[in-house]
Amino acid sequence: MNNLVLASSSTEAEALEAAKTRLAEAGGTLGTLALNLLSAVAGQPGGELAGADQTKLVDFAEQELLPVAAAFAAALAGSANSAEKVLAAVAAGHSARLVDATKSLEVEEAPVKVLYAGARLQEAAAAFLDHATELIVPALAQNPALKLTGILPQRTVDAAAAAPAKGGCACGGHDEPGLSELDTRVIPHAIRHATIFGALEGLSAGKGILLVANHNPLPLLAQLEQRSAGKFTVSYVEDGPETWKLSMVRN
Structure with a gap:
């Protein structure tokens, strides 16, 4: 919504x-x-x-x-x-x-x-x-009488560092060997990047996802480099013009 x-x-x-x-x-x-x-x-x-x-x-x-x-x-x-x-x-x-x-x-x-x-x-x-x-x-x-600010507990787990031996996402499909498909086209725009980052954080070293998008996700890649510089190897599997597919593997 x-x-x-x-x-x-x-x-x-x-x-x-x-x-x-x-x-x-x-x-x-x-x-x-x-x-x-x-x-x-x-x-x-x-x-x-x-x-x-x-x-x-x-x-x-x-x-x-x-x-x-x-x-x-x-x-x-x-x-x-x-x-x-x-x-x-x-x-x-x-x-x-x-x-x-x-x-x-x-x-x-x-x-x-x-x-x-x-x-x-x-x-x-x-x-x-x-x-x-x-x-x-x-x-x-x-509600002014309630406060959202400050109520969320500080994170105590780094899912990426504590990642399990298998990798993948919950969106199904396997276009590339060993990569689970994450179709961004079905994720609401407002939470798309956050959902992708969360999925990436659950990956262990050597595991990855196949990201599918209807545009070249350059803003996403820039954000990923900002927050996780050098942690993922990204390569284009399909480079438009209608569909972009990127292999994103945790180093």
Whole structure:
């Protein structure tokens, strides 16, 4: 959605955009890590590789998703507004489901159960990220009595540094050997770059994505160089005029 949100102040407006960017990045990383787990379990049922990817997804949930969900729930808990009370209940529900799904994935050992638990966590996280972006964050930014600024916990995990052994994204398709396709044309423009950066952060060394776009993504590449100079090798697989495809591999 691209609905205009009028924040209660310029500071809250900045916090709104920062929060939406962080949620989009989390969604991108979640997709990569979830696909990593699926690939690992399918390729080596019950092996060490699957266990490593299972741990990475659990760590990402515990160190990023759960603290953010808890922060939103706490921020809305004291509101006297009836609509925000409903949102507080929604946020608390998301937080509880994420905790439960994360714990379930952490303790599973059988490959089939690991797959089920991973899918359950991904579903719970996707629902939370969607509601947080479209409902919770705007509500916090719009109400002067509530504060979005400063409520998000500081990141304690670097998904790129802690990346699992497999690489990929959650968008399906394989045009290049070893590269999962990320079609940017289906990602809303407002969160496109953040989602891509999040997906890239979930990659381990030597793994990558095949980025598909309907234009030459030069602004994206400039931003990537700014924030992650030298961390990725980028090469054009298809250079227009209607479709651009870029191999983006983590060094």
